[in-house]
Amino acid sequence: MVSGTGRVLVLGGTGEARRLATALVADGVDVLSSLAGRVADPVLPPGEVRIGGFGGIEGLTAWLAENPVDAVVDATHPFATTMTASAAAAADLAGVPLLRLQRPGWTAQPGDDWRWVDSLEGAAAAVAGFDRVFLTTGRQGLAAFAGLTAHCLVRSVDPPEPPLPARTTVVLERGPFSLDDELALLREHAVEVVVTKDSGGSMTAAKLTAARELGLPVVLVRRPPLPEGVPVVATVDEALTWVRAGLDRASSVD
Structure with a gap:
């Protein structure tokens, strides 16, 4: 477990994003959750919150350059295709580690049509x-x-x-x-x-x-395809493991 080290940008708006932010804040991590602002009265996660878009790939790349973070977790909705694509491209351009947290899709049961x-x-x-x-x-x-x-x-x-x-x-x-x-x-x-x-x-x-x-x-x-080359996990616990390991590595380098 990390304690009071690192800064993480969580692209949120989902229950998984809120649970991830809650766990990281409890660890002492500096978390900034970004919400698209499409819901008038969103349920806010703990930690710092920004609401509104970044302005596409160019805007997010510029934001990352001006607001350094140790990692980005894209925990947006499975159909937030524009944000997911922008996050993948911007994180690559900015050289910031990126993880996609996406819950599994539904599975048909006997009797389903x-x-x-x-x-x-x-x-x-x-x-x-x-x-x-x-x-x-x-x-x-x-x-x-x-x-x-x-x-x-x-x-x-x-x-x-x-x-x-x-x-x-x-x-x-x-x-x-x-x-x-x-x-x-x-x-x-x-x-x-x-x-x-x-x-x-x-x-x-x-x-x-x-x-x-x-x-x-x-x-x-059906869900849209995910960007190639981005690691993907299905649970908040897996995302926590990834973030904590990355912050530990960054702390040891410092």
């Missing part, structure tokens, strides 16, 4: 024949479904912005969601198909169990 697609546009095409659709893809990217004539139930933390499907009901909620809650929601709105991204994790997995119990199909958007 999962239909995989490669994009939100593909998901919209896959549900074109249904009349009542539950969209749980987050408020970013809902424009891909704007042309649907189905009644669409949209759930997000903050109000979504247009364009939206013509017949849309919005539910503003933040997870985690229980199985009973999800079953009640699907029944109340007579949902025929669920659309989601392969986000993984337990906070929003109950909807998949609910769909299975009700015999509903689920359209899942």
